[in-house]
Amino acid sequence: MSMTAPADRLLYTPKEAAGVLAIGRSTLYELMAAGAVKYIKLGRCRRIRRSDLESYVAGLSPAA
Template identity: 85%
Template sequence: MSTATTAPVDRLLYTPDEAAEALAIGRSTLYELMAAGTLKYIKLGRCRRIRRTDLERYVASLAPLPN
């Protein structure tokens, strides 16, 4: 019996926990970034979601370390 593997779903929206994991930062740090307006998010009812494009924009805005 063979099992077919499927590719992971390319998400458009992430929960704060998922976004923190994707960025390899702590959950509280992510909430601090959201509260400061550094990382944009949307509210769906009482839930917060972060767009994939906003995660990418945040990472692109990070300055590289000097050599």
């Protein structure tokens, strides 16, 4: 199984979203807990919208 999820999906699992962002799953959960990456809850499951991933990346500032 590939670590990246298809780009045409609307919702990603945290594991898939971490793969898309090329970060660890634990790091993604920390970003979610801090409110940096928004997510939705569907029952007991967490899902991240593609648009929320794009917004997070757009808000990152380049290294000096």
